[in-house]
Amino acid sequence: MKSEIMKESKEHIIRKVNETLNILDNVEKIEASPFFATRLEGKLESQMNSKSFFSFLFTPQLKLKPALIALIILINVVSISAFLMNSSVRSNHSTEISNLLETYAFDQTDYYLLTTNEE
Amino acid sequence: MESANLTHNEFSELVNLYKNKVVNTCFGFVQQKEDAEDIAQEVFIEVYNSLSKFKNESTLSTWIYRISVNKSLDFIKSKNRKKRFAFVQSIFNKQDEALPITDENSNSGDEILEVNEQKEALYAALNKLPENQKIAITLNKFEDLSAKEIAQIMDISLSSVESLIHRAKENLKKYLYHFYEKNLK
Numbered sequence: 104m105k106s107e108i109m110k111e112s113k114e115h116i117i118r119k120v121n122e123t124l125n126i127l128d129n130v131e132k133i134e135a136s137p138f139f140a141t142r143l144e145g146k147l148e149s150q151m152n153s154k155s156f157f158s159f160l161f162t163p164q165l166k167l168k169p170a171l172i173a174l175i176i177l178i179n180v181v182s183i184s185a186f187l188m189n190s191s192v193r194s195n196h197s198t199e200i201s202n203l204l205e206t207y208a209f210d211q212t213d214y215y216l217l218t219t220n221e222e
Numbered sequence: 223m224e225s226a227n228l229t230h231n232e233f234s235e236l237v238n239l240y241k242n243k244v245v246n247t248c249f250g251f252v253q254q255k256e257d258a259e260d261i262a263q264e265v266f267i268e269v270y271n272s273l274s275k276f277k278n279e280s281t282l283s284t285w286i287y288r289i290s291v292n293k294s295l296d297f298i299k300s301k302n303r304k305k306r307f308a309f310v311q312s313i314f315n316k317q318d319e320a321l322p323i324t325d326e327n328s329n330s331g332d333e334i335l336e337v338n339e340q341k342e343a344l345y346a347a348l349n350k351l352p353e354n355q356k357i358a359i360t361l362n363k364f365e366d367l368s369a370k371e372i373a374q375i376m377d378i379s380l381s382s383v384e385s386l387i388h389r390a391k392e393n394l395k396k397y398l399y400h401f402y403e404k405n406l407k
Contacts, residue, residue: 116406120398123340124391127363133249135241136259143237143266150267
């Protein structure tokens with residue numbers, strides 16, 4: 104009796120499995136909504152607008168335009184000049200210190216001895 | 223709107239020609255019409271942006287189907303990541319999430335399943351298939367593509383496609399059997 108019930112139950116399950124799989128053989132095709140193309144056009148237009156915002160910087164091959172290159176070169180030249188000027192000021196300062204040391208017949212050894220003696 | 227090689231009218235014509243195929247293909251993977259349409263939009267944007275790179279190594283329809291499959295699979299992976307994150311969040315927030323009907327969570331017991339519930343069971347089983355089997359059977363059943371056409375899209379041999387479809391059906395039977403065994407007591 105029990106085995107018969109189990110057999111029936113198994114057959115019932117197999118029936119259900121086959122019914123479910125049959126859905127796959129009769130799938131209803133769906134279609135795009137009526138506004139599909141309109142939505143797509145809107146998305147493509149906004150994509151183009153965001154690209155054109157940056158297009159003043161770049162040529163289509165993503166190369167920087169000559170004006171921007173010139174600007175970058177100018178910034179670099181100004182920065183390098185400022186750095187060099189600072190370097191020249193510093194080297195003038197160290198030249199002055201050397202002159203002072205010479206004037207008072209100080210050398211580095213004297214300076215070192217002075218400072219260590221103070222300790 | 224113009225792509226690299228098409229005028230506005232030509233691209234519109236291409237969209238009209240393929241939109242139902244693309245939406246239907248995507249639906250086969252995600253089983254939600256709204257999601258299928260969103261993915262289809264992304265497919266056509268990709269087509270628009272990449273048309274200049276299309277080198278006629280395959281037919282245009284093969285190429286578009288291929289993009290549809292890839293975008294659909296990307297969507298599913300992204301959705302699964304979000305689900306996992308939401309699940310982790312729910313543990314910390316101690317909120318009860320309403321989980322979709324799956325064989326792990328169904329307590330339908332003696333209830334007779336309606337056709338919609340059978341569909342849910344089928345879709346759950348489809349989503350458990352290995353990726354290649356899912357692609358092959360989805361293109362075959364949802365888009366009525368032949369094994370030859372599927373082989374071109376997946377870039378595999380005809381015999382591989384036939385094997386994938388056969389294994390997919392066997393796996394679906396197995397998953398559904400376990401599901402009904404658990405839920406039809």
